[in-house]
Amino acid sequence: MSFFRRKRLFTILIGIIILVGLIGFSIRDRQSLTAPEQFAKDAISWMQQIIHTPVEYVSSIITNLDDMKNVYKENQRLKEELSQYQQTLYEIQELRKENEELSSIIDKTDSDKLDAYHPIQASVTARSPEQWFQQVTINKGLQDGVEKNMAVITGKGMIGKIQSSSQFSSTVLLLNGFDRSNRISVKVNLPNQEEDASGFILGYDKEREALLLEFTDYDREIKEGTFVFSSGLGGVFPKGLEIGEIKEVTMDQYGLSQVAYVETSADLSNVHHVIVVDRMMDTSTQGVTGEEEE
Numbered sequence: 191m192s193f194f195r196r197k198r199l200f201t202i203l204i205g206i207i208i209l210v211g212l213i214g215f216s217i218r219d220r221q222s223l224t225a226p227e228q229f230a231k232d233a234i235s236w237m238q239q240i241i242h243t244p245v246e247y248v249s250s251i252i253t254n255l256d257d258m259k260n261v262y263k264e265n266q267r268l269k270e271e272l273s274q275y276q277q278t279l280y281e282i283q284e285l286r287k288e289n290e291e292l293s294s295i296i297d298k299t300d301s302d303k304l305d306a307y308h309p310i311q312a313s314v315t316a317r318s319p320e321q322w323f324q325q326v327t328i329n330k331g332l333q334d335g336v337e338k339n340m341a342v343i344t345g346k347g348m349i350g351k352i353q354s355s356s357q358f359s360s361t362v363l364l365l366n367g368f369d370r371s372n373r374i375s376v377k378v379n380l381p382n383q384e385e386d387a388s389g390f391i392l393g394y395d396k397e398r399e400a401l402l403l404e405f406t407d408y409d410r411e412i413k414e415g416t417f418v419f420s421s422g423l424g425g426v427f428p429k430g431l432e433i434g435e436i437k438e439v440t441m442d443q444y445g446l447s448q449v450a451y452v453e454t455s456a457d458l459s460n461v462h463h464v465i466v467v468d469r470m471m472d473t474s475t476q477g478v479t480g481e482e483e484e
Contacts, residue, residue: 307428308468310334314461324367326461331358339426341467347432347455364458365401369393375423376433378416387412388421400437400451412439418452428467
């Protein structure tokens, strides 16, 4: 047993000496590698290339996917910011329009034409959905002094009259809902003429989208582009309140009198703030003929 132990120990020592020699041989400075070293190095390099190529390809794909994901997120963020910008721009435009409308309402309230009347400012809260039933609802009623048949105007001109009132709201019948039962006494200012033309608004022509004006006892030429104003007869509408502009002048169906089609000065489809005109009017302004708006 002792002989075999010595032999095994001797073998281990010889192996250690050879290993140390190989290590020393491999780490010394040499001009060239041995054939086994070259083979081993080339084999390792080839294996590294085989492994590195698919790994790099997969890595590039993952990187591209991450970039596409980031671009998508950035695109979504930019779309949201653009949508918010457009919404803000729309709100600014609406506020600007509302500011202009309110300014015109204030100017109209301070107008000398309304000195004999008590203006009641109101806002539109609802509009009739039916196109043929032209009404809007305002937020002022009997508690605020609003009564039936009071005139309703905006800063640009007349839009209609109060059709009915409750305690805290009222319904306005717009001019494009007028018929012959809602006629308005008007005058047309004619420059270089001794007297103005007079007549009645008899309703709204839906085909022409204009008010129908019939003149009374006036056969002179009336030009297009002339403005029509309320005459003040009857005490419903203030004198000199702008209604619209004449777009066409012709004869009636019987050829007996002139009629005109009048485009309203106020935009009846875009009404937000109005003035209800309380008719605290001196009776001396009523016409001697006793004709009244109905």
